[in-house]
Each structure stands twice: as C-alpha cells, then as structure tokens.
Amino acid sequence: MHGFRTLFFKEVLRFWKVSFQTVLAPLVSTLLYLLVFAQVMADHAEIYPGVSYAAFLIPGLVMMSMLQNAFANSSSSLVQSKVTGNIVFVLLAPLSPGEFYGAYVLASMVRGVLVGLVVFLAAWAFVEIPVREPLWAVVFGLLATILSGTLGVLAGIWAEKFDQMAVWQNFVILPLTFLSGAFYTLHSLPSFWAGLSRFNPFFYAIDGFRYGFLGNGDVSPWQSLLIVGGTCFALSWTTLALLRKGWRLRT
Amino acid sequence: MVPAIEIRGADKHYGSLHALKAVDLTVDSGDFFALLGPNGAGKTTLINLLSGLSRPDGGILKVMGHDVVRDYLQARRNLGVVPQELVFDPFFTVRETLKIQSGYFGLRKNDEWIDDLLHNLQLSDKAEANMRALSGGMKRRVLIAQALVHRPPVIVLDEPTAGVDVALRQSLWKFIQRLNREGHTILLTTHYLEEAETLCRRVAILRQGQIVADDTTENLLQSSASGKLEDVFVALMQDEDELAEP
Numbered sequence: 466m467h468g469f470r471t472l473f474f475k476e477v478l479r480f481w482k483v484s485f486q487t488v489l490a491p492l493v494s495t496l497l498y499l500l501v502f503a504q505v506m507a508d509h510a511e512i513y514p515g516v517s518y519a520a521f522l523i524p525g526l527v528m529m530s531m532l533q534n535a536f537a538n539s540s541s542s543l544v545q546s547k548v549t550g551n552i553v554f555v556l557l558a559p560l561s562p563g564e565f566y567g568a569y570v571l572a573s574m575v576r577g578v579l580v581g582l583v584v585f586l587a588a589w590a591f592v593e594i595p596v597r598e599p600l601w602a603v604v605f606g607l608l609a610t611i612l613s614g615t616l617g618v619l620a621g622i623w624a625e626k627f628d629q630m631a632v633w634q635n636f637v638i639l640p641l642t643f644l645s646g647a648f649y650t651l652h653s654l655p656s657f658w659a660g661l662s663r664f665n666p667f668f669y670a671i672d673g674f675r676y677g678f679l680g681n682g683d684v685s686p687w688q689s690l691l692i693v694g695g696t697c698f699a700l701s702w703t704t705l706a707l708l709r710k711g712w713r714l715r716t
Numbered sequence: 717m718v719p720a721i722e723i724r725g726a727d728k729h730y731g732s733l734h735a736l737k738a739v740d741l742t743v744d745s746g747d748f749f750a751l752l753g754p755n756g757a758g759k760t761t762l763i764n765l766l767s768g769l770s771r772p773d774g775g776i777l778k779v780m781g782h783d784v785v786r787d788y789l790q791a792r793r794n795l796g797v798v799p800q801e802l803v804f805d806p807f808f809t810v811r812e813t814l815k816i817q818s819g820y821f822g823l824r825k826n827d828e829w830i831d832d833l834l835h836n837l838q839l840s841d842k843a844e845a846n847m848r849a850l851s852g853g854m855k856r857r858v859l860i861a862q863a864l865v866h867r868p869p870v871i872v873l874d875e876p877t878a879g880v881d882v883a884l885r886q887s888l889w890k891f892i893q894r895l896n897r898e899g900h901t902i903l904l905t906t907h908y909l910e911e912a913e914t915l916c917r918r919v920a921i922l923r924q925g926q927i928v929a930d931d932t933t934e935n936l937l938q939s940s941a942s943g944k945l946e947d948v949f950v951a952l953m954q955d956e957d958e959l960a961e962p
C-alpha cells in the first residue's frame with residue numbers, strides 16, 4: 466500500500482513541479498477559447514431557455530480541459546519514463562499491476578480535476594453559471610478523468626517514442642474532444658456528425674457534466690452514466706489485463 | 717540453505733534470435749559471483765529475466781527461493797539491481813530519488829540508511845542536487861544506492877564500473893566487498909577480467925546464450941597454463957569459433 470502511495474505521490478509531484486506547463490498553460494488556453502467563442506456566439510440563440518451561450522459553453526470547456534489534462538498526465542509520464550529508461554525503477558519494485566494502474570490514473574485524476582477547478586473558478590469570475598445538480602457534475606468529473614487517465618496509461622504503455630504519442634493526441638484525443646459537443650448541442654449538428662457523436666463516450670461525459678450545472682442535457686444523465694461508466698470499466702479491465710501480461714513494458 | 721539465485725532452463729527468444737538457451741545457474745547465499753561473456757552473450761538478458769524486466773519463454777528463475785514470475789513481489793523485495801544503462805529521473809534530486817525508491821519498497825522511514833548510503837558512496841554533498849546536474853560516475857553511484865535502499869539480500873550489478881575512473885572504481889569495489897562481508901550475495905558482470913579474478917569467488921561465462929564455464933575462480937585459473945582469467949576466457953571463445961554453427 467505504501468508503494469502505491471509513493472508512486473501516486475511521485476506522479477503528482479512530477480506535474481506539480483512544472484505546474485506552469487501543466488496547470489497554468491491549460492488554464493490560459495481554455496480561457497482564450499472562452500473569450501473568443503463567447504464573444505462570437507454572444508448573439509446566438511439561447512440553447513436552453515434562460516441560459517446564456519457562455520454558461521452553456523463553460524461546463525463543456527471545463528470538461529474538455531479535464532479530459533485532455535488527465536490523458537496528458539499519465540501518457541506523457543509513461544512515455545517519458547520509457548524513452549529515458551527510468552521506467553525500470555517502477556518495474557523493479559514490488560508493485561502489483563493494480564497498484565501501478567491505480568497510481569497513474571489517480572494522479573491523472575488529480576491533475577484533471579485541478580485544471581478543471583481552476584478553469585471553472587476563473588470563468589465563474591466573469592460569467593454567471595448555475596450549479597443545479599452538483600452531484601452529477603462531481604460524478605461525471607471523476608468518471609471522465611478515470612476514463613481519460615486510463616486511455617493515457619494505455620497510450621503510454623503502447624507508445625515507445627514521443628511521435629507515437631502525438632498520433633494518439635492528434636488522431637484519438639483531439640477528434641474525441643472536439644466531436645463531443647463541448648461547443649454546441651447535438652441538435653445543431655448535421656445528422657451524420659450527430660450520429661457519429663453518439664458513439665463518442667466523451668460526448669456523454671460532457672453532456673452529463675453539463676447537466677450537473679444547467680439541469681438540462683441532450684440525453685438523460687442516467688444514460689450518460691451508463692455509457693461513461695461502462696467505457697471506464699471496459700478500458701480499465703483491458704489495461705489491467707495488459708499490465709498483468711507485461712505488454713510492451715516487460716519485453 | 718536455499719540458494720540466493722537459482723536458474724533452471726531459462727530460455728529467451730527475441731524474434732529469430734535465441735538469446736538464452738536453457739541456462740542453468742546457481743548462486744549460493746553469501747557468494748561473490750561474476751557473470752562474464754563478450755558483448756551480446758546474454759548477460760543483461762539473464763539479469764532482466766531475474767529482475768522481472770523481461771519475461772522468460774521457458775524455465776524457472778528464483779531469488780531466495782521465490783519464483784520471479786509467480787511470487788514476483790517477494791522475489792523483487794529480495795533483489796537489488798543496478799542496471800547497465802545510466803538511467804535517472806530528471807525531475808528529482810538525489811535524495812528525492814532515494815526516498816521515492818524506498819517508498820516503492822514500502823519503506824516509510826529510511827532516512828538513516830539513505831544518509832549511510834550517500835556517505836559510503838561519497839554522495840553526501842550531492843544529496844540536494846538535481847539528478848541532471850551529476851556526472852556519469854555520480855549517476856552510477858546513485859543507481860547503486862537506489863538498488864540498495866531496501867537492503868536486499870541479493871545484489872546484482874550489471875557492469876557497475878563501466879565508464880568509472882580508476883580511483884572511484886577502487887572505492888566502489890571496497891564498498892561492494894563490504895556488503896558481501898555483511899552477508900549480501902553479489903552477482904556482477906564486468907568487462908574488466910582482472911577485477912573478476914581478484915574479487916569474485918566464483919565465475920560463470922556466457923557465450924551466445926549458453927553457459928560454457930561455471931566454477932570457482934581458483935579452479936578456472938588452475939586450468940590455464942598462465943594462471944590468468946583472460947587466457948581462460950580467450951580459450952573458451954576460440955572453442956566457440958570451432959563449434960560455430962554453419
């Protein structure tokens with residue numbers, strides 16, 4: 466148990482020591498999105514009655530930054546350790562696959578939630594955002610960072626080089642986060658893209674998270690919970706099975 | 717007494733390369749053992765199987781009686797490995813590195829032993845330095861300290877003196893000899909045959925993934941006219957050329 470705690474603590478320390486890049490930079494870029502989109506879309510019709518576009522946008526942006534940063538934490542830490550070779554220190558230690566997995570994902574959750582929280586608080590200073598169903602927001606915040614942190618672990622154990630990680634960033638994470646309804650509702654999309662988005666677990670994470678603030682969403686939060694929770698379970702199970710086999714870590 | 721290291725029929729393939737061919741090796745508890753062989757013979761591969769960095773394709777490997785696959789937690793607790801590559805985590809200082817490594821092994825309070833290690837490896841004044849700021853020789857010594865944080869009964873050093881200057885090599889060997897006197901079993905690989913000759917009680921020689929010699933240093937030296945390990949080594953490698961597969 467202490468081994469697990471140490472690895473978790475080390476992973477948190479790792480991003481905290483460079484919090485300028487890992488917390489502040491995402492905050493600035495997300496606020497820029499907010500500034501630009503909220504300005505351009507200010508006259509856009511209300512998506513839900515009595516809710517400004519900015520209030521609609523903010524939960525989406527917060528969730529997007531959580532997803533991206535949770536993924537970035539586990540994936541970049543693992544690929545860096547593999548490229549520099551210091552992954553051996555973890556592999557030589559008496560840590561079970563479950564402890565290994567849990568420590569990396571939990572640290573990803575800490576970074577994701579921390580970034581989400583500072584983005585939310587910064588936005589809150591400028592825009593009035595209702596918080597109608599906080600429990601849903603918390604549930605989806607946690608589940609989404611588990612999901613994304615797990616994807617990061619998968620990508621990190623698969624990738625051997627930094628450019629392989631860029632493939633994940635550009636062809637998996639970026640399309641998933643942008644086709645997720647962070648900036649719009651599904652109803653405003655052409656039917657092909659709306660249909661495609663319905664296969665994207667990130668869409669349900671954002672929709673459920675937004676429900677926590679606005680009390681309104683494209684689908685029921687229960688449906689989102691089922692899909693996000695199910696995806697989390699399947700991905701965690703797969704990752705643990707691969708870790709037990711030593712896939713791409715113990716050659 | 718249970719052997720410190722017991723290897724039976726260890727087999728490893730990398731694609732079409734047969735890196736280890738049914739290797740048997742036993743290292744008694746308390747021994748000072750050298751594993752020698754030319755580059756690419758499979759020394760690091762064998763160490764990786766023992767430490768769990770690689771998975772064997774066949775055979776059984778045990779550390780202090782613990783199977784490295786089935787009982788990996790206990791096997792790893794009993795083993796300290798100094799890797800051949802100079803790896804380090806650039807995010808941390810020397811002391812942080814050692815505290816983290818202690819934590820991985822479940823040790824909460826290890827400061828006294830860490831200070832001891834730093835002192836013995838002449839790293840005390842570098843304790844708060846970032847790993848990036850260390851010379852190669854210093855990084856090598858931090859790697860040794862990392863392998864020892866949990867006071868493992870079995871210590872494996874993969875070319876610990878490669879790239880280390882003469883004066884430092886001497887003090888390193890003194891330290892490793894002291895660990896051996898205190899009861900730790902030592903298995904090492906080295907390119908400096910005279911080091912193995914003077915330090916190690918027993919020597920095994922690997923050649924293309926097979927053990928071609930495994931005896932006490934004394935017996936091996938007696939088998940050669942000149943009484944030098946280098947000549948034993950060269951003779952064994954020449955045999956290899958004659959036996960070479962077509």
Ligand SMILES: Nc1ncnc2c1ncn2[C@@H]1O[C@H](COP(=O)(O)OP(=O)(O)O)[C@@H](O)[C@H]1O
Nearest residue numbers: 716730735753754755756757758759760761762
């Ligand atoms: N991960 C790997 N993939 C493919 N071949 C490898 C790998 N590791 C080692 N080898 C090969 O296995 C053989 C033994 O290597 P190694 O154990 O490093 O030798 P030594 O440590 O005795 O110099 C070499 O031919 C080497 O190229």
Ligand SMILES: [Mg+2]
Nearest residue numbers: 759760800874
């Ligand atoms: Mg080697």
